[in-house]
Amino acid sequence: MPGTLVLAGLPIGQGDDAPPRLRTALEHAEIIAAEDTRRLRQFAARIGVRLGGASGARIVSYYDANERRRAEELVTDLRAGHDVLVVTDAGMPGVSDPGYRLVTACVDAGIPVTAIPGPSAVTTALVVSGLPTDRFCFEGFPPRKGLATRLAELADERRTMVFFESPHRLAATLAAMAAAFGADRRAAVCRELTKTYEEVRRAPLGDLAEWARGEVRGEVTVVVAGRTGAAGAAARGPADLAAAVAEREEAGVPRKQAIQEVARRLGLPKREVYDAVHR
Numbered sequence: 400m401p402g403t404l405v406l407a408g409l410p411i412g413q414g415d416d417a418p419p420r421l422r423t424a425l426e427h428a429e430i431i432a433a434e435d436t437r438r439l440r441q442f443a444a445r446i447g448v449r450l451g452g453a454s455g456a457r458i459v460s461y462y463d464a465n466e467r468r469r470a471e472e473l474v475t476d477l478r479a480g481h482d483v484l485v486v487t488d489a490g491m492p493g494v495s496d497p498g499y500r501l502v503t504a505c506v507d508a509g510i511p512v513t514a515i516p517g518p519s520a521v522t523t524a525l526v527v528s529g530l531p532t533d534r535f536c537f538e539g540f541p542p543r544k545g546l547a548t549r550l551a552e553l554a555d556e557r558r559t560m561v562f563f564e565s566p567h568r569l570a571a572t573l574a575a576m577a578a579a580f581g582a583d584r585r586a587a588v589c590r591e592l593t594k595t596y597e598e599v600r601r602a603p604l605g606d607l608a609e610w611a612r613g614e615v616r617g618e619v620t621v622v623v624a625g626r627t628g629a630a631g632a633a634a635r636g637p638a639d640l641a642a643a644v645a646e647r648e649e650a651g652v653p654r655k656q657a658i659q660e661v662a663r664r665l666g667l668p669k670r671e672v673y674d675a676v677h678r
Contacts, residue, residue: 401510402429402482404473406498408491408517411618412593414446420515424484426452430476432461432469434487434497461485461497470501477510489618490520495539495563520592521561524620527599528559528587531624531663535559541572550579557625566615573608576623580604585624591617637675640667644676 407424410416425431425448433439436458443450450456461469473483485492485501491514492498505512521537536558542549553560564572569588576586582605590598596617600607604623640661647657658676662669 400480401508402477402480403511403513404477404501404505405482405484405513405515406492406502407484407486407515408519409442409486409489410593411489411518411520411523412591412597414442416518416593417446418515418517421517422446422448424515425450425456428456428484429481430473430483431456431458432473432483432485432501433458434460434462434492436460438488439486456484461501463497466497466500470504473501474504474508474510477505478508491517494519494521494537518593520563520589520618520620523592524587524589524622525559525561527589527592528622529601530559530585530587530622532559533663534625535561537561539563540565541575543568546572546575547579550575554579555626559625560623562621562623564619564621566617566619569615569619569621570608570611573604573611573621576621577604577608580623580626582608587622588615589620589622590615592620637678640672640675641678644672 405424407421409421425443428451431439431450439458440450450458459469459472461473477483485498487496487498490496493502502512525532525535534557536556538553538560540563562572573586573588577584582603584604585601586604586607587599587601588607588611590596590600594617600610602610643661644654644657647660648654652660654676658669658672661667662672
């Protein structure tokens, strides 16, 4: 029987956020594939866990540059019946971190894959941003090349958008977002989430771009509102609003509730959507 690939989410800041299952997995692991082996050992020492218990675990590096080669080696270990635990520096493997290539190789090989869930910067930033959480999308790191083109493709996105960004590129990215989405588009920059110097700055994109021209440090997650409010109203006439409500009704939502949902999603008064429907 093959072993099991276990993807383990590590805390994004506080070691105390480590769930009991993670501690147990680290203590009993045969093989641990870590994005940064040094940081993994530091994390384990901080939470008082001995990796692999008394017998010790075999710890190998697994990062962007060696992901393809290492994935092949780990699949061989798994085929031989050894369990493999995959961890990244913080958050969940495979979400803007190594892991996806290994998972697909295991799925193709019929090797069991499971996960130990943990804190995520994506959902943590989303819920503290103050922006709508009912519908959202994760866009990862904006591209270094073709940034304006990519943002232009997202200009009509109505879901709340979550991005990762490095501190030294933050100002330029926010300025590009302000140009593509509008300087008044609501957003939040979440820095060092759950850590000692956590900061959540909520403001229009234009203001955030100006603020970011100063020195910004730490891990950064950017949350941007979808095209709602004045921008959404300008693009939607009464016929569009009525069609949006009709779409929700076809899905089985009562009309009153459908009107409320459309109004909330677009940032419009319920009366405006109601009038559009009855017009």
